[in-house]
Amino acid sequence: MRIISLICVFCMACGGGDSDSPTTDGSDQDVIQEDTGPTHKSTGARAYIIDSDDDIGQGDYVNARIGDFLIANDHVRFVVRGGKHNFYMQGMQGGGIVDVGPAEDDLIQEIMPLGGFSSLGDSTVTVTKDGEDGSAEITVTATMISIPLIEAFAGDFGAEGTMTVKYRLSDSDTALEVGISTDSLDTVMGGVVMFAGGPLTLSSFDGYMISEGPNISYGFVSETPLNITTLGNVNLALGQEITGDEEWRYWLTVGNGSMSSVLDQILSIRQDPAGTVSGTVDDATAVIGAYNADGELVSRFRPNSNGEFSGKLPVGIITLVAEGKGRETGVSVEVDVIENSDTTDLQLSANKPATLEVTTDMPMRIEMTTTTGGRIVQPISAGTSTIPVTPGQWSITAMRGFEYEIDTLDITLEAGQNESWAPKLERVLDTTGWIASDFHLHSEWSTDSNVPLRDRILACAAEGVEYAVATDHDVVTDYRPFVLESLKGRIVVASGVETSTAKWGHINNWPHTVNPDLPGRGSPVWFGLDFPETMNAVGAGSPGHVVQINHPRRGSSALLDNILFDPEDPDLEQLKMFTFNAIEIYNGGDTEAMELALVDWLTMLKHKLPIAATGVSDSHSIGSYCGHPRTYVQVDDDDPATAKGPDVDNAVLAGRTLATSGPFLTLVKGDNGSVQIKVSGPSWMPVETIQLYEDGVAGTPIDVAAYDGNVVRFDNAVSLENPDAAFVVAVARASASAAPMLRAKVRAVSPALWLKKE
Known part of the structure; x- marks a missing residue:
């Protein structure tokens, strides 16, 4: 009414009562509206639906959207997911916590309530107390459903009924109280599962847990001891059994990054001496x-x-x-x-660390070891980096992947000593026309990794990887906002996902676009699908879309093991279902699985399946080096400053891939029934044999001479044993180790060279 009155007063002041004044539809007139102030409370306990970006904030782990629910006071801040989808793990609905603490410090991906092995199905999220009386509350009411991921792997252990979750916060609270109850006829265990960012370090104690981050720390505590399990960045806490009208309560505390700031609250909540x-x-x-x-x-x-x-x-x-x-x-x-x-x-009194100050003009990996087993793996960018080091004798190696010579330093460092080093790395391999790629990488967005995104990208650039595809488990990850300024122009990134099925193994697929409104940020949903349906879900056959079968011979997560594929007597019906277009020949350092996958791939080639062979690191940590192995992809533009991800992807689809854990191997058609094989590697890289496979049949291994000052180890024409062969593949091998430069034993598998057009 006050707004209407003000408009009327404004009209009268403009002569609205003059019958001689022209009439309009009002579109040309200014309208004065009363400033009613903030829509919601801005101090004290408060709860409301987020309707402005101002309530979302900026931060690496901010997952809130307009339509989610905020519950906060002057000390702490929490965001509860609204809508029909949860955020991180697929198959559940809204009602979990997606942000905790100041937006710029938040490290939470999602916190989901549990009732045994059940969580939130069809859910309703409402503000039941807005904070006007000094107490805020958000209530989630949901049908209990078996957690789809657990059900897919272990069966349906879920309880039936309705779960009610209440998030409570008063004006003076420094911790969020969470109450979980059910009407299930079954006795269920109250609990919570937290998915968190890589910078968090978790410690579990006598019935509670604390996570420390750079600027924020979290604690979980209940009135009864918690049973705590941790895997990667997943933290599971189970409390007491809930029966009838009972409510199990826990508190989520927030600190300044230190363990002590959270422990103060936990001891008070538990009333421990x-x-x-x-x-x-x-x-x-x-x-x-x-x-x-x-x-x-x-x-x-x-x-x-x-x-x-x-x-x-x-x-x-x-x-x-x-x-x-x-x-x-x-x-x-x-x-x-x-x-x-x-x-x-x-x-x-604190002892001083020693420090090593490294100055370089390119990204590289610094690896430091002691005779007593100490090890530091530190990727660094161009410029000067300071590495704190425990005093003692250190052997230090600077390296940058497969194309460079290394530099070394042996040094004894004393407490408080600062030593400077400017390692020089010479690029000695010519890989013109090829771009170094890694198509299997994990970060803090995978449940079994805790590598922060900036560190993941830096670690790849430090190994000379020029195209890095994010492939976290069932979550689409976007590397682009996390590429350091000093790395721009050195590395191209793409968003992908590792679809981690229970029955059909693990399948990488890219490119994808992050969709924050869907679980897993738009990752393909695979629950309950047969193999053709799974291939369709991951985009097999879509233009420009790579679908890669991962570690095909590694037990339960391996497609070819799961379907009992026999390369010696392949099932033609199985081959018809192979609509994927890439397969990992060499994953990590598993040479036994590599030799099996090589035979599988050669069988697929014999049946004219257009499938590319790849080498991948499957790196889950900084110590399991990115790009070891890797895939060189033959492209028109191999400069990472100008190369485009889709062009690399299309080259993969065309089969122009070299899978290698070290040597650079090329194979071209020669004269008079021969092929030209060229193998190159820095002085430190072992290469011992080359072997040709003609139509999948292994030839006699050819010895490769040791390094004699020339990085080109072998460059010769080799006559084919079968002049009618349709295709040929070359494989280089070595049994010698080259640690710490290489993570894996030397294997290199060339692209298939097709000798006949058909």
Whole structure:
């Protein structure tokens, strides 16, 4: 009414009562509206549906959308997924938590409530208390369904009924209270599963768990002890059995990145006997570890800029020690923590780390080892990078994949010593016309990896990989926002997915576009599909779309093992279903599986199936090097500054792929029934034999001479044993190790060279 009144007053002031004034439809007139202020509360406890980007924020792990639900106060902030789809794991609906903490610090992918092996089916999310009375609440009511992923692999263990989840927060709370109840006739176990980003480090304790990140930390605690299981970036916490009208409650606490900031809240919620300790450390960049009488970690403090620390600890004898990356453990201080007491003025001393300052003009991998088993693997970008190092004797190697010579340094570093090094790497292989690619990579968006996205891309560039395809398990990942500025022009990235089926093995497929409104960000859904339906779901046959069968001879996750494919006597009906267009010949360092997959691929070629052979790293960590093995793809534009992903993909579809864990191997048609084979490798790379396969039949291995100062190890015409062969493939091998330069034993498989047009 006040807005209408203001408009009327405005019209009157403009002469609206003058009968001689012209009349209009109002389209040319200014309309004054009252400023009613914020649509929602901006302080204190509050809950509402997000209707503005201002409530979403910016951050690497922000998953909120307009239409999701915010519950927050002046201390903490949480976003609950709305709509008919959950976010991360496929097959469930809205009602889980997708953001926790300030948007710029958030590291949560999704937190889903559990009732035994059941979670959220058809769900309704509502604001049941908006916070006007100082208390906010969001209620989720959902049909309980068996978690599709668990059902696909292990059968239906889900309970029937309705699950109710209540998220509660008052004005003064620093933790979100979550209550789970069901009307199921079955007794179910209340629980929660958290999918989180790679920077989080998880520790589990006596019935609770804490995750530490760079600027934020999380804790899960219940009134009863939690049974905690961790795999990669998946954290599962099971609580107590729920029967009848009972409600199981847990609290999600948020801290400043330190374990101690979360433990303070956990001890208060559990009302555990605790005391407070405080003190200073002489190096504010150290952390303070707190250990119980059994040597188990209890807490970690992060001092402020003045070296001061304080916080709660459980009662008992606690040992405090200054520690940190590259530091030898400092002198310990023992404290007898007494309930409700304060132990103050503790003084700790931290040992200084040694540091290695590396300056380079290109990305590279620095690998450092000691005689006592110490190992550091550090990808670095161009410029100067500082690596903290524990004092001692170190053997250091700088390297950049298969096309470069290496540089080495042996050094003894003392505490506090800073040593500079500028390694020089010479590119010695000519791979013009080919782009180095890795089509199987995992990051923090896979349930079994915790590599942050920026680190994943840097690790690939450091190995000389020029085209990297994201293939996380059942989640579409977009690398593009995470390419460091210093890497632009050095690497091309694409979004893909590893569709990880229970029956048909694992299948990489790309390119994809991230769709944040669908589970798995638009990943293909495979539950309950037969093989042709699965091929259709992953896009087999779509123009420009690569569908790659992964590790085809690796047990339960291998298609060819699962369907009992016999390359010596292939089932023609099976071959008709092979609508994929690529197959991993060499995955990681598994040479036994590689030799089996090679025979499978040759059989497919004999039956004229247009399938490319690839080499992939399947890297899940920084230590399992990206691009080891890799696929060189023959393209018109091999410059990563200008190359286009779709052009590389189409070259894969055309079969122009070299799968290799080291040597650069080419094969071309020669004269008079021969082929020309050329094998190159840096001085450190072993190459021992070359073998031709004519129409899939193995020929006699040919010895390759040791490195004699020429990177071209073999460049000769080889006569074919079968002049009528339709196609030929060359394979290079070596049994010698080349660690740390190579992750895998040397194998290189050329593209199929078709000698006859038909």
